[in-house]
Amino acid sequence: xxxxxxxxxxxxxxxxxxxxxxxxxxxxxxxxxxxxxxxxxxxxxxxxxxxxxxxxxxxxxxxxxxxxxxxxxxxxxxxxxxxxxxxxxxxxxxxxxxxxxxxxxxxxxxxxxxxxxxxxxxxxxxxxxxxxxxxxxxxxxxxxxxxxxxxxxxxxxxxxxxxxxxxxxxxxxxxxxxxxxxxxxxxxxxxxxxxxxxxxxxxxxxxxxxxxxxxxxxxxxxxxxxxxxxxxxxxxxxxxxxxxxxxxxxxxxxxxxxxxxxxxxxxxxxxxxxxxxxxxxxxxxxxxxxxxxxxxxxxxxxxxxxxxxxxxxxxxxxxxxxxxxx
Ligand code: ADP
Ligand code: TRP
Numbered sequence: 001x002x003x004x005x006x007x008x009x010x011x012x013x014x015x016x017x018x019x020x021x022x023x024x025x026x027x028x029x030x031x032x033x034x035x036x037x038x039x040x041x042x043x044x045x046x047x048x049x050x051x052x053x054x055x056x057x058x059x060x061x062x063x064x065x066x067x068x069x070x071x072x073x074x075x076x077x078x079x080x081x082x083x084x085x086x087x088x089x090x091x092x093x094x095x096x097x098x099x100x101x102x103x104x105x106x107x108x109x110x111x112x113x114x115x116x117x118x119x120x121x122x123x124x125x126x127x128x129x130x131x132x133x134x135x136x137x138x139x140x141x142x143x144x145x146x147x148x149x150x151x152x153x154x155x156x157x158x159x160x161x162x163x164x165x166x167x168x169x170x171x172x173x174x175x176x177x178x179x180x181x182x183x184x185x186x187x188x189x190x191x192x193x194x195x196x197x198x199x200x201x202x203x204x205x206x207x208x209x210x211x212x213x214x215x216x217x218x219x220x221x222x223x224x225x226x227x228x229x230x231x232x233x234x235x236x237x238x239x240x241x242x243x244x245x246x247x248x249x250x251x252x253x254x255x256x257x258x259x260x261x262x263x264x265x266x267x268x269x270x271x272x273x274x275x276x277x278x279x280x281x282x283x284x285x286x287x288x289x290x291x292x293x294x295x296x297x298x299x300x301x302x303x304x305x306x307x308x309x310x311x312x313x314x315x316x317x318x319x320x321x322x323x324x325x326x
Contacts, residue, residue: 003037005181006144008044008084008135011061012052016068017204018277019189019197022245025072027148027183032078040080040142041069046090047135050128051115066296068207071287086304089311090137096318097133097163105162106132110155136160141311143176154180171321174314189245192221194238205242207281208288214281218274223266234259239269246276 009024016025032039045062052058062083070076084090106112109132116124135156139147140163147157157180164175188196191203198204205217221238234240234256244252255272258264319325 003145004040004143005031005037005146005148006040006042006139006142006178007148008042008047008138009065011043011045011048011058011065013199014057014061015064015206015208017197017199017206018242018245019191019204021072021207022189023150023183024148025069028079029073031148032073032075038080039078040082040144042082042084042138044135044138045083046085047131050125050131063293063296064208066300067288067291068284070291070296070299071284072207080303080306081299082303082307083300084138084307086300087141087307087311089141089308089315090134092315093137093141093318094130094134096322097136098130100163100166101133101159105159106130109159111152114152132156132159136163139178140164140175141314142307143310143314144178145176146181147178148181148183151182154182167318171318174317174321190238190241192217192238194222205277207284209281211278214277215274218270218277221270221273226266228265229262231262232259232264237269239266239273243269243273243276246273246280 005028007024007028009020028039028041031037043062043065045058048058048061052061066081066083069079069081073079106129112124112129112131115128132155135153136159139157139160147160149157157178161177161179164177168174168177191197191201192205193201193203195201195203205214209217218239221242223237223239226232234244237259240255240259243255247255255269259269316325
């Protein structure tokens with residue numbers, strides 16, 4: 001039996017920045033290379049609706065995310081890409097999760113508390129509050145074994161596990177207990193201001209940025225005031241911390257040596273980073289441009305059929321066990 005690895009990526013922005021790719025998409029590409037794995041990747045646009053309620057934006061974000069999944073994957077056939085909004089079972093079973101979850105369990109969720117703190121209390125929707133219950137069903141519907149997520153999502157996966165165990169205990173074996181795979185080996189990727197690269201901080205470099213935009217962003221990366229003749233610590237340098245994502249082990253050793261030795265200017269290292277980003281993004285952008293909206297919609301129709309086949313069985317099983325249908 002193949003191991004089923006499943007994750008969703010939010011569509012809260014028009015496209016992906018470098019961190020979204022290196023932190024979330026690339027690990028899935030790596031996992032898809034192993035023939036023992038089966039990788040399910042989806043656009044979490046029902047989740048994004050908790051914050052993005054402009055229909056043009058949500059539609060565009062979803063379409064772009066799907067095209068980017070296809071554009072970055074050298075073998076899209078090893079990925080099963082779908083849109084849960086085309087699978088009614090997500091919403092159908094979320095009602096069950098909500099009824100089986102005590103209020104206090106959701107009240108202590110860090111992700112909710114963080115978001116509410118950033119906004120005014122009364123701006124948070126009930127959907128945002130119950131977001132983990134939808135996420136739990138995204139996972140349990142498909143019998144996922146592993147769920148790769150960044151550490152801020154760990155609590156949501158733990159809640160999913162508790163819920164699955166509780167259900168199995170009360171109603172009999174129904175759900176596979178998933179395990180979170182926390183991507184701790186991927187360090188925080190800094191944005192151009194040195195803080196964590198984030199959509200909300202305007203410090204990102206998008207995968208679809210033009211050469212001109214990338215050049216501007218790279219020039220803006222904050223550095224210290226060390227001179228050419230000063231030895232430098234690469235690990236403390238924002239330029240290096242982005243650059244290292246693109247380097248082979250040999251290139252990495254060689255540039256680290258240049259930092260520690262004499263004679264490296266930030267201008268030189270920024271030029272190097274610019275070249276590396278361009279070399280990386282151009283083929284992705286070319287593939288992205290070649291994918292038509294129709295192609296994406298067709299893929300979604302086909303894949304929704306398979307997703308519905310899996311998910312509907314689960315709904316039937318659950319609805320029968322809990323006494324909804326006879
Ligand atoms: P953003 O911070 O850009 O709004 P999201 O909220 O969509 O991104 O974050 C997606 C996931 O990636 C979250 O789990 C978040 O903690 C993680 N993440 C986002 N940016 C970074 C970063 N620069 N380095 C490490 N993890 C990040
Ligand atoms: N909540 C996740 C995030 O913000 C996205 C997500 C939605 C997800 N459903 C999921 C991740 C199911 C893994 C499994 O990053």
